[in-house]
Ligand code: SAM
């Protein structure tokens with residue numbers, strides 16, 4: 601369906617847990633308390649919402665978290681979603697730590713693609729960011745996923761290396777980006793840089809704005825040329841590097857201001873349907889699902905609630921004005 605500004609909403613991100621096996625500094629504060637399991641939607645409840653969403657025109661679903669692979673039997677949910685009429689694609693975003701051991705299960709239920717979050721190719725810096733010495737396991741998972749011929753993309757939040765640097769030489773933001781771009785040289789994967797958004801701990805963390813990073817990268821790699829090929833339906837802008845198998849993408853969530861073409865809504869692990877990352881506007885679908893309404897009425901209420909949330913989707917984010925950001929949750933609770 602279309603929202604109040606005529607945008608076609610066809611993409612739903614579903615967070616299946618607020619728990620995570622990493623503690624990325626800009627995403628998940630160390631002292632964060634996870635929700636009791638009874639507050640989290642069951643797989644059956646998620647599937648009921650996804651069915652209603654499909655009836656309203658949602659065709660693609662991304663499973664996220666927290667870390668989705670820490671929730672028990674997440675492949676069962678993916679299998680349930682894949683069977684919903686109208687749902688054409690179910691993909692996953694993961695930190696990749698547990699990916700290798702889940703690949704067979706993910707293949708068996710027909711996963712359509714996997715995004716792996718890797719913010720740095722430097723193991724020491726990776727540990728500093730995530731609190732975990734697991735870059736090797738993540739890269740193994742990536743290599744193994746390619747062996748299964750699953751479409752893979754790498755997402756890297758553009759962090760300011762000055763925060764981690766111990767010497768002047770380590771301040772160079774291009775060194776970090778260049779090492780990540782290397783991942784696309786001999787692998788058919790897109791490496792995408794994501795602008796840090798001022799949500800949760802991201803508010804007080806130093807990122808590199810893309811209006812700074814992109815010109816620097818284009819100067820350093822003059823061979824980078826715009827790639828007009830369609831890479832999905834998201835807002836990334838792509839470039840190609842001659843001789844590289846994958847492309848380089850930029851998701852400039854703050855400076856890009858691509859709200860005019862926004863096509864997505866988000867379901868938190870607690871069952872709150874959010875219409876924009878920046879604000880807390882939306883609807884509590886868990887309340888409807890767990891109400892005492894008889895089944896047909898419950899389904900009607902679910903559809904009506906979702907329609908209303910979509911119609912009231914805000915026109916644009918307001919990341920430039922922190923006082924306007926009403927979203928107070930950590931990104932790990934929302935799903936990114
Ligand atoms: N744990 C999974 C992962 O890391 O991919 C899924 C959840 S995580 C919240 C989804 C994505 O959001 C990750 O790529 C993460 O880097 C990104 N993210 C978290 N906080 C962010 C922020 N403040 N700005 C931009 N991206 C952020």
Ligand code: SF4
Pocket residue numbers: 620621622623624627628665666667695717931932
């Ligand atoms: Fe966990 Fe993903 Fe957040 Fe890192 S970005 S703390 S992996 S949810």
